[in-house]
Amino acid sequence: MHGPIDAARLAAAERAAVRAEAARRRTDIVTHAILALGVVLFALPIWIVLMGSTHDVGTIARGEVPLLPGPHAVENYLTALGEGSARTTRVPVALMMLNSLVMALLITVGKIAISLASAYAVVFFSFPGRMVAFWSIFITLMLPVEVRIFPTFKVVSDLGMINTYGGLIIPLIASATATLLFRQFFLTIPDELVEAAKIDGAGPIRFFKDVVLPLSTTNIAALFVILFVYGWNQYLWPLLVTTSGEVETIVIGIVRMIGSEADTDWNLVMATAVLALLPPVAIVILMQRWFVKGLVETEK
């Protein structure tokens, strides 16, 4: 009895479904198109620099902006790495990269080490001044390096640390965010675990080495990515404390390589830009999972 009506309904529903499907497909295409445009927006500036770094200086200075590879890649990168820009800084980019690497790694390792230690002290011990210590660390969140540049510069210069790795690195090693992250994590370690360790006769150092450290590896990996990028990309602080090429980092060096239009080795600037962004970008891509975790957790 209801047969024909159901069939009609079915057909209508089917037509609606087909229409919805077509509409969905259209939105999908638009979605892909816009996302692809976004990807191009980020890839294009890097593509230009990557291609430009394989041409000679004349091509770029004439404003030809090549979008395809040229024949001078090896030559440009070797010159940049080995000699640097002869017309401006004269510091080999290889040296700048070494300085950046040393700075980034020491900042990263230093921040993680002293934050692990202080979070461990604050969570697993009871001692006079515990809260004062915790708040002293916490409040440094409100004093980013940028707002205390000159006074900090003065302290560093009074200590004779200008143009040293020490001056470049040590003032940046204190870390409220890393300490807070580790503290938060340590608080989730069950009391029973500590109790069991104590019954087994493990002291605080043993417990740290055998239990806390292995449990913290994911957090350490996550922080490593964030802090390496932070360290490598430092600009204002190295600009203040380095005045000689010996300790110049690549992020500072590349800006100094750009002189007036007439005497800028644009091809070398482009090669240096590629070299400056490669290490942090590689770390973010290779360690993407930890990077996302680290970023979201440290900012919580």
Added chain:
Amino acid sequence: MRKRVIFSDKGLPYLLLAPQLAITFVFFFWPAGQAIWFSFLRQDAFGIRTTFVGLENFAALLEDPLYLASAWNTAVFSFWVTLVSMAVALGLAVLADRHIRGAGVYKTLLIWPYAIAPAVAAVLWIFIVHPQVGLLGRFLNGIGIAWDYKLDGGQAMLVVIVASAWNQIPYNFLFFLAGLQSIPRSVLEAAAIDGAGPQRRFWTVIFPLLSPTTFFLLVVNIVFAFFGTFGVIDALTKGGPAKATETLIYKAYIDGRVNLDLGSSSAQSVVLMLAVILLTAIQFRYIERKVHY
């Protein structure tokens, strides 16, 4: 929150805290204290005599048209950097959150520029906007538009805003995407069943639910625009032309490092410190509220 089971060593916790606290005192509290102290002093031209001048340095700042101009630049710059980078990031995140093929690939391709230093991002943009060696800059001049951000203040501001926003989009994108993915599907399905179209669903359901993320990013982006963009400005315009892109942080740098005006530079540092404290306080108040909900 407190652990019940703790170790009872007397000296060890101090030893563990020593490095962090030493650095904090020597490089944070001591200089911050000095900044506050110097902001009340004035040095003569030869740096020999210093006199206590009370709040005069601050009064001088507020009367200095150059300082007020840089405060205005900072406001304009921060407003646009925040707006552009958040709006673009939100748009891309909403699209990447749709269940389409290759969503993971897009995510990777959109977040990696996070790792590029602001100063390096600025160098990349030189090859787009430079009137002689930049792709777009040359094109504009070719079609008869007088484009040179080294001569035109408005164009300079535009360039530093675009480069800074570009640098900050991946960060915002990541947080917006995480925020979107934490919205329960059931809520969206319920809205769809009630007949709300995609646009309506976005503005009445998704956007309000995203507000904690949006608020958090708002603060982070303002802080980035205030302080993090120093490298962009230094690499692209050096605050010029004619101080058109000189922000508060750039002016503090120039006055302290180049002009060696310790009193004024310290007063500027103190003002910036107050700004950070204010922003952090707002953020914490907000986070606290969120926790209590």
